[in-house]
Amino acid sequence: MEKFISHTGTGIPLRRSNVDTDQIIPAVYLKRVTRSGFEDGLFAAWRNDPEFVLNKPEYAKASILVAGIDFGTGSSREHAVWALQNYGFKVVISSRFADIFRGNSLKGGLLTVILPQAEIEALWGAIEQDPEMPIAVDLEKKSVSYKDREISFDLDDYTRWRLMEGLDDIGLTMRNLDAVEDFEEKRAKFKPKTLPVLT
Amino acid sequence: MGKTLAEKVWEDHVVRRNVGEPDLLYIDLHLIHEVTSPQAFDGLRLSGRKVRRPDLTLATEDHNVPTLDIDKPIADPVSRLQVDTLRKNCQEFGVRIHSLGDVEQGIVHVVGPQLGLTQPGMTIVCGDSHTSTHGAFGALAFGIGTSEVEHVLATQTLPLAKPKTMAINVEGSLKPGVTSKDIILAIIAKISTGGGQGYVLEYRGSAIRALSMEARMTICNMSIEAGARAGLIAPDQTTFDYIKGRPHAPTGTDWDAAVEYWKTLKSDDDAKFDKEIYLNADELSPFVTWGTNPGQGVPLNETVPNPESFDDPEERTAAQRALEYMGLDAGTPMKKIKVDTVFLGSCTNGRIEDLRAAAAIIRGNKVAENTRMMVVPGSARVRLQAESEGLDKIFLAAGAEWRSAGCSMCLGMNPDQLKPGERSASTSNRNFEGRQGKGGRTHLVSPLVAAATAIRGTLSSPADL
Ligand code: SF4
Numbered sequence: 001m002e003k004f005i006s007h008t009g010t011g012i013p014l015r016r017s018n019v020d021t022d023q024i025i026p027a028v029y030l031k032r033v034t035r036s037g038f039e040d041g042l043f044a045a046w047r048n049d050p051e052f053v054l055n056k057p058e059y060a061k062a063s064i065l066v067a068g069i070d071f072g073t074g075s076s077r078e079h080a081v082w083a084l085q086n087y088g089f090k091v092v093i094s095s096r097f098a099d100i101f102r103g104n105s106l107k108g109g110l111l112t113v114i115l116p117q118a119e120i121e122a123l124w125g126a127i128e129q130d131p132e133m134p135i136a137v138d139l140e141k142k143s144v145s146y147k148d149r150e151i152s153f154d155l156d157d158y159t160r161w162r163l164m165e166g167l168d169d170i171g172l173t174m175r176n177l178d179a180v181e182d183f184e185e186k187r188a189k190f191k192p193k194t195l196p197v198l199t
Numbered sequence: 200m201g202k203t204l205a206e207k208v209w210e211d212h213v214v215r216r217n218v219g220e221p222d223l224l225y226i227d228l229h230l231i232h233e234v235t236s237p238q239a240f241d242g243l244r245l246s247g248r249k250v251r252r253p254d255l256t257l258a259t260e261d262h263n264v265p266t267l268d269i270d271k272p273i274a275d276p277v278s279r280l281q282v283d284t285l286r287k288n289c290q291e292f293g294v295r296i297h298s299l300g301d302v303e304q305g306i307v308h309v310v311g312p313q314l315g316l317t318q319p320g321m322t323i324v325c326g327d328s329h330t331s332t333h334g335a336f337g338a339l340a341f342g343i344g345t346s347e348v349e350h351v352l353a354t355q356t357l358p359l360a361k362p363k364t365m366a367i368n369v370e371g372s373l374k375p376g377v378t379s380k381d382i383i384l385a386i387i388a389k390i391s392t393g394g395g396q397g398y399v400l401e402y403r404g405s406a407i408r409a410l411s412m413e414a415r416m417t418i419c420n421m422s423i424e425a426g427a428r429a430g431l432i433a434p435d436q437t438t439f440d441y442i443k444g445r446p447h448a449p450t451g452t453d454w455d456a457a458v459e460y461w462k463t464l465k466s467d468d469d470a471k472f473d474k475e476i477y478l479n480a481d482e483l484s485p486f487v488t489w490g491t492n493p494g495q496g497v498p499l500n501e502t503v504p505n506p507e508s509f510d511d512p513e514e515r516t517a518a519q520r521a522l523e524y525m526g527l528d529a530g531t532p533m534k535k536i537k538v539d540t541v542f543l544g545s546c547t548n549g550r551i552e553d554l555r556a557a558a559a560i561i562r563g564n565k566v567a568e569n570t571r572m573m574v575v576p577g578s579a580r581v582r583l584q585a586e587s588e589g590l591d592k593i594f595l596a597a598g599a600e601w602r603s604a605g606c607s608m609c610l611g612m613n614p615d616q617l618k619p620g621e622r623s624a625s626t627s628n629r630n631f632e633g634r635q636g637k638g639g640r641t642h643l644v645s646p647l648v649a650a651a652t653a654i655r656g657t658l659s660s661p662a663d664l
Binding site: 001031032033034035036078107169170173174176177179180183184187188189190191192193194195197198199 | 214215223225227228237238241242245246248253254255256257277280281284295315316318321345346349350353354355356358446447448449453454456457460
């Protein structure tokens with residue numbers, strides 16, 4: 001997982017509430033055998049509509065999704081996080097996220113930031129006025145800033161530390177490889193191995 | 200205070216323990232198949248990681264594979280892609296794989312025990328919920344998700360919260376014609392499909408000790424259907440005899456050391472379970488499901504229940520919905536229900552003993568008109584063994600279909616599916632809506648009931664013949 005210390009990019013206003021994971025990525029796109037390439041399924045049902053924000057050229061480079069309340073409800077599919085990341089999003093900002101989605105996102109290195117709904121509205125307005133406006137999300141300071149505004153947000157220390165160190169669950173366990181090796185030293189010799197193949 | 204079997208195996212695998220964090224457990228054997236592994240391998244590739252212990256990892260192709268024309272390319276492009284991807288991943292990461300056509304290919308939960316890789320006291324995981332099967336050997340075995348598959352591939356460990364323990368005591372002896380499948384269906388009907396949630400189940404008592412290894416696997420297999428992630432049985436002489444001489448069984452002094460350790464693997468007399476339930480084996484008779492979850496079952500001699508008979512309002516609505524989907528009327532004797540397809544197979548009942556038991560009933564009989572019987576061995580080895588005993592001839596002479604190994608109609612990911620409205624008697628483990636094909640209606644049964652049903656065309660027990 002990449003380290004996340006701060007990210008500066010442009011935003012995209014998704015003025016919809018209750019976007020569930022089936023809308024983020026419909027089930028028909030889940031057959032893929034890779035962890036990449038899910039960007040084409042992202043918000044698939046809406047992508048045919050030329051008026052949909054993701055289709056607007058001024059937001060083509062956006063890396064910060066600013067969404068309505070209750071983002072990521074529904075099925076627990078991890079693909080929803082992968083689809084957002086594959087598309088190029090580094091941060092999603094909303095006033096409320098579904099629990100499982102938020103858990104999946106923070107485990108997978110997609111930063112989900114919770115701001116009050118009034119701040120979301122203000123941010124939407126600012127982005128729509130100037131799509132090129134840089135937004136800075138800083139984990140060290142736990143703040144989102146644009147123009148002359150700086151808004152702080154909450155994140156528990158453990159998750160913040162993990163993101164800043166770039167450690168997913170696997171990365172964390174990798175830090176304990178000594179303990180794993182010690183354990184392996186003491187493992188009983190009679191335990192079976194799949195290799196070499198015996199018949 | 201003493202420890203339960205599950206606690207002993209757990210404690211023996213703790214790599215790291217910190218207050219407020221899940222335990223980090225070492226995994227002795229990781230089984231993989233084509234459906235739940237591709238993203239895990241892709242994740243390894245994306246982060247430049249290797250498979251830490253290819254020598255504790257084994258792959259087989261089972262969920263998607265056809266059971267006919269296995270020498271030809273797989274027709275369905277999605278299935279073919281998944282299988283090809285597994286082959287490429289195994290080659291790239293140095294993982295042993297048993298592909299279609301290989302003599303060791305088969306359902307992952309049939310192959311592990313058959314090779315002697317499943318042994319008492321191990322931790323075993325697989326991206327498949329029926330991994331609980333391996334608990335029959337006194338191993339702690341459970342299904343995991345794709346992110347966890349990646350975690351195990353990369354580290355050979357898994358962070359896990361310790362489950363509670365439940366003892367399921369089955370005393371007495373089974374009447375002829377009653378099998379371990381009937382025991383587990385009766386248990387699930389008793390504790391419901393959510394009753395085991397958060398627990399590891401330990402099946403014990405004289406009726407369990409009397410079972411063969413394969414019959415024990417049938418019980419542990421369906422632990423997940425009671426909501427439990429794992430179920431296990433203490434190893435004994437039956438277990439040791441089954442393992443001895445298998446390709447990956449310990450030999451020489453290793454064997455002696457192993458058996459000495461295995462003998463310690465039982466719940467201490469003063470161990471406390473979080474919950475205990477009791478079942479009398481003498482009272483059991485062949486069991487069959489009438490609804491759309493494995494807890495909706497009754498003895499075969501009874502009738503389709505009336506939804507009004509359920510006190511719990513949720514159960515009542517569930518029963519109503521199930522009867523509608525199943526096309527059944529309350530009060531119909533189960534034995535009057537006509538069956539279109541009999542499926543004998545799956546990781547629940549696709550082993551050699553299951554085929555032998557069914558063949559003994561089928562021998563000299565014919566599959567009823569308008570009924571179809573599909574026999575799908577759980578592994579290529581099981582198929583070969585059955586053929587060497589002439590079982591294939593018995594099934595074929597009766598008009599049944601003799602197929603190659605795989606999951607097949609257990610989940611209908613390959614072409615082996617029920618048509619809408621078709622009714623099956625199936626030796627598999629899940630009777631969910633659409634599980635065996637869109638609109639298909641499933642009755643879960645034992646291999647004995649499956650065979651008798653094939654002959655009569657209606658749900659039947661061998662005693663009805
Ligand atoms: S036979 Fe059925 S339950 Fe067993 S592994 Fe295959 S699909 Fe799963």
